[in-house]
Amino acid sequence: MGAEPHAIVTSAVPETIDARATDDLLAVAAHLDRMAAAWLDSLGPSIRRDGRRVAYVLVGTAEYALGLDVLVRSLRAVTDLPILLLAAGGWQPALQAPNLAVLAVPEIIKQDLEGSMAARFRRTLTKLWTFGFVSLDRLVYLDGDCLVRQPIDDLFDGAGFAAAPDLLSNQPFPVFNSGAFALSPDAALRNALFESLPATPSFDGGDQGILNALLGNDVRWLPIRDNYLRTYEPILPGAARAARVIHYSAKKPWTVVSEAVGDPALLGLDDVWTERLDRAGLMEMVTAWRRSVAESEIAANAALGRVEADLALQRRRINRLMRRVLAGLGLVALLQLALLVAWLFG
Structure with a gap:
């Protein structure tokens, strides 16, 4: 100046x-x-x-x-x-x-x-x-x-x-x-x-x-x-x-x-x-804005990645739980079938 x-x-x-x-x-x-x-x-x-x-x-x-x-x-x-x-x-x-x-x-x-x-x-x-x-x-x-x-x-x-x-x-x-x-x-x-x-x-x-x-x-x-x-x-x-x-x-x-x-x-x-x-100040501001936006995007992507990872973990847990539930239901069905056969032919 x-x-x-x-x-x-x-x-x-x-x-x-x-x-x-x-x-x-x-x-x-x-x-x-x-x-x-x-x-x-x-x-x-x-x-x-x-x-x-x-x-x-x-x-x-x-x-x-x-x-x-x-x-x-x-x-x-x-x-x-x-x-x-x-x-x-x-x-x-x-x-x-x-x-x-x-x-x-x-x-x-x-x-x-x-x-x-x-x-x-x-x-x-x-x-x-x-x-x-x-x-x-x-x-x-x-x-x-x-x-x-x-x-x-x-x-x-x-x-x-x-x-x-x-x-x-x-x-x-x-x-x-x-x-x-x-x-x-x-x-x-x-x-x-x-x-x-x-x-x-x-x-x-x-x-x-x-x-x-x-x-x-x-x-x-x-x-x-x-x-x-x-x-x-x-x-x-x-x-x-x-x-x-x-x-x-x-x-x-x-x-x-x-x-x-x-x-x-x-x-x-x-x-x-x-x-x-002036041009130097404008470039400084633009650079700071770009850095701020980039940091925000990085932070947002990291947060999104954490959310996706959490969702994937929840899906895996739900899948394991569903398999256990289905397995349990299968055992119950087999038990009911066995009881039915025993009642029919017993």
């Missing part, structure tokens, strides 16, 4: 960190903040917005590599502002874009969520590092399954915490979706988040429940066009055309398997995402 990214990865960062280790969380957050601030300062004052230190912050893992590629590509089509990619769990991305830095961060592990039914949310706590970048005047966070379709730099102009509502939440109170938000970080908020994290429950098993518990009463609501979930389309048909950010929740456009019955009806939005792929 152009210029090499400026990597600021450091070996001092572990791959994971326990949410109960508050002092460690704060120490790592301060370390990451210093690294990010030094990188942003190295870009010079021309890259600031109205003199303010700002950045788009993304979080990525190997599973979201294609998603991050598309997201960065879509961002660079509408903005030149800095992008800070937090590479979690030891992932080393190959992304290339101007004014892009890669910062290694630990995955935040909250033990009481490890057994959660919402298993796909367990690693989303890593985005909580965004609250530690207190040297930034403002940041805009985007999940790795987002696509930016229109300029959104104006999100840096506000203050406090801003997010769009989650229209599909099943909670009895208003809930924001944490896949995209704007934030003016400060030390008091950072400390409150990390200090309360061990005891804070999560209604969804991930970061959204935690952040709503902390900020649900202090959120400035953004319009849904700034975080338009893919799953809104059945209830708001055509509204995606006005969306500035499309959030591909829950099914990812780079995956083959559907997660819900209605997924095939939303293929048009998947095509919008796919259009952003």
